[in-house]
Amino acid sequence: MAYKILVVDDDRELRETMSEILVDAGFVIATASSGEEALTVLKGQNFDVVLLDMIMPGLGGQEILPLLKRQAPRARVIMITAFATVENAVAAMRRGADDYLTKPFKVDELLTAVRRSLEEARLLDCGFQIEMDSTFSCLSNTIRRDILKLIDREQRLRFMDIARHLGIEDHTKMNFHLKLLRNADLVGQDENKYYILTPQGERIMACLSKLTKDNPPQ
Amino acid sequence: MAYKILVVDDDRELRETMSEILVDAGFVIATASSGEEALTVLKGQNFDVVLLDMIMPGLGGQEILPLLKRQAPRARVIMITAFATVENAVAAMRRGADDYLTKPFKVDELLTAVRRSLEEARLLDCGFQIEMDSTFSCLSNTIRRDILKLIDREQRLRFMDIARHLGIEDHTKMNFHLKLLRNADLVGQDENKYYILTPQGERIMACLSKLTKDNPPQ
DNA sequence: CCTGCCTGTGAAGAATCCTTCACCTTTTCC
DNA sequence: GGAAAAGGTGAAGGATTCTTCACAGGCAGG
Numbered sequence: 001m002a003y004k005i006l007v008v009d010d011d012r013e014l015r016e017t018m019s020e021i022l023v024d025a026g027f028v029i030a031t032a033s034s035g036e037e038a039l040t041v042l043k044g045q046n047f048d049v050v051l052l053d054m055i056m057p058g059l060g061g062q063e064i065l066p067l068l069k070r071q072a073p074r075a076r077v078i079m080i081t082a083f084a085t086v087e088n089a090v091a092a093m094r095r096g097a098d099d100y101l102t103k104p105f106k107v108d109e110l111l112t113a114v115r116r117s118l119e120e121a122r123l124l125d126c127g128f129q130i131e132m133d134s135t136f137s138c139l140s141n142t143i144r145r146d147i148l149k150l151i152d153r154e155q156r157l158r159f160m161d162i163a164r165h166l167g168i169e170d171h172t173k174m175n176f177h178l179k180l181l182r183n184a185d186l187v188g189q190d191e192n193k194y195y196i197l198t199p200q201g202e203r204i205m206a207c208l209s210k211l212t213k214d215n216p217p218q
Numbered sequence: 219m220a221y222k223i224l225v226v227d228d229d230r231e232l233r234e235t236m237s238e239i240l241v242d243a244g245f246v247i248a249t250a251s252s253g254e255e256a257l258t259v260l261k262g263q264n265f266d267v268v269l270l271d272m273i274m275p276g277l278g279g280q281e282i283l284p285l286l287k288r289q290a291p292r293a294r295v296i297m298i299t300a301f302a303t304v305e306n307a308v309a310a311m312r313r314g315a316d317d318y319l320t321k322p323f324k325v326d327e328l329l330t331a332v333r334r335s336l337e338e339a340r341l342l343d344c345g346f347q348i349e350m351d352s353t354f355s356c357l358s359n360t361i362r363r364d365i366l367k368l369i370d371r372e373q374r375l376r377f378m379d380i381a382r383h384l385g386i387e388d389h390t391k392m393n394f395h396l397k398l399l400r401n402a403d404l405v406g407q408d409e410n411k412y413y414i415l416t417p418q419g420e421r422i423m424a425c426l427s428k429l430t431k432d433n434p435p436q
Numbered sequence: 437c438c439t440g441c442c443t444g445t446g447a448a449g450a451a452t453c454c455t456t457c458a459c460c461t462t463t464t465c466c
Numbered sequence: 467g468g469a470a471a472a473g474g475t476g477a478a479g480g481a482t483t484c485t486t487c488a489c490a491g492g493c494a495g496g
Contacts, residue, residue, distance in 0.1 A: 073424060084304045085304070086302045086303070086304055086307045086318070086320060089304045089307050089308050089311075090307050090311060090317065090318045093307075093308065093311035093312070094311070094316070094317065098312070099308065099312065100304070100308045102304060132357075132360075132363065133358065133359075133360060136354055136357040136358035136363075137355075137358035137453090139350075139354040139357075139358070140351065140354035140355035140357070140358040141453090141454090142350075142351060143454095145350065145354075158472085158473090159472065159473055159474090160471080160472060160473080170455075170456070170457095171472080171473075171474085172455085172456075172457080172474080172475085173454080173455060173456075175473075175474060175475085176453095176454070176455080177454090179474095180453095193473080206291055207425065355483090359483090359484090361484095376442085376443090377442070377443060377444090378441085378442060378443080388485075388486070388487090389442085389443075389444085390444080390445085390485085390486070390487080391484080391485060391486075393443080393444060393445085394483095394484070394485080395484090397444095398483095411443085
């Protein structure tokens with residue numbers, strides 16, 4: 001399963017050079033000579049990485065970056081420019097680029113950046129093959145979300161601590177919800193039976209904290 | 219409700235200058251003279267923005283950035299350095315900094331960066347005051363997730379299109395789930411009764427697409 | 437007008453989820 | 467050792483959620 005990379009550059013020669021390097025390295029390549037063409041190509045297929053020139057006639061890299069991210073949110077984007085300033089680089093990253101390469105670059109730099117992006121994508125995705133049904137049905141219950149929030153804040157808690165914190169006097173009820181959380185692999189227990197978040201649980205909470213604001217800045 | 223900013227710098231003079239500027243601008247400031255101290259301060263309270271010097275004795279900005287993000291995922295981090303190269307800037311952004319400022323900076327640059335970060339945080343948070351129960355209980359059901367995915371892909375669909383796409387022969391069943399999705403404000407209908415995603419629905423799907431990979435790169 | 441299809445409602449029953457109760461084992465502490 | 471608290475199980479019943487069925491208005495085309 002070779003990784004697919006889209007090379008977007010108006011300079012035909014550079015496009016072909018990059019393609020050659022990447023093909024030699026075992027990647028599957030498609031090219032586009034403009035931002036508009038890139039968006040069309042992206043409609044048809046999924047890419048793992050997009051190499052995007054900043055400066056192109058018509059829509060430049062800066063302009064299509066947000067469109068591209070919307071079209072293919074899972075693709076990693078590496079911006080390429082000859083015009084490297086700190087401000088430009090920061091601006092590109094702020095807009096959602098994942099990495100930034102300055103022309104001229106060495107073959108190794110290109111390959112390193114691509115491989116690193118792929119590696120990061122793998123880390124992001126992977127281990128994250130969630131059992132959606134159990135995960136979301138866990139999250140659909142207020143008590144369970146409160147338990148998660150509490151453990152997330154306190155790091156490690158034991159059974160009765162959770163019950164008291166949340167004012168749940170019936171411990172069998174707690175147990176019922178804790179069991180569901182354990183089955184969904186969102187919480188686990190350490191060697192001393194303290195309840196803790198699993199890695200999955202932590203990721204979910206990180207994601208959740210972006211969707212809510214229950215501690216608004218006072 | 220003034221915004222709270224944490225200034226982390228080992229240079230006392232600069233720390234005080236920045237504090238003064240920011241206090242004058244109406245922010246509430248705390249300071250820390252090292253990475254370690256910053257983490258301790260962060261334990262006690264929530265900050266909206268952290269200004270973080272890259273180069274400090276002991277733990278430098280680079281090292282504490284991930285710890286800081288873990289400790290306070292909602293805080294926006296602006297890195298500060300005298301040693302500005304494109305590589306450094308890109309590296310800092312890749313590690314999770316939200317912006318990057320080079321010393322020496324003008325008063326305006328500092329204030330602009332801070333205000334922009336706050337603005338972005340507001341955009342991220344806000345409009346996103348989800349009704350969690352209904353949202354998650356919607357997402358906990360496979361059929362409803364499939365409906366969302368389908369609408370997300372096709373943009374606009376009418377009732378029977380959805381039913382046929384998903385192979386649901388009983389339309390009243392579809393209707394039941396659609397009603398829940400409408401109540402949770404995840405899908406809506408346009409003027410021609412086509413079903414579409416609401417802004418909320420789109421945000422949720424964007425978030426979801428990061429958590430799953432149902433179109434793995436072939 | 438009538439027929440067929442699209443879209444929708446309300447209600448009854450099936451399936452699932454949540455709570456509660458009775459009961460049990462393990463740990464902790466006096 | 468013994469009492470109290472912690473931590474856990476299984477089963478019964480109530481509360482929700484999901485499916486199914488019967489029914490109906492709106493709208494196209496013959």
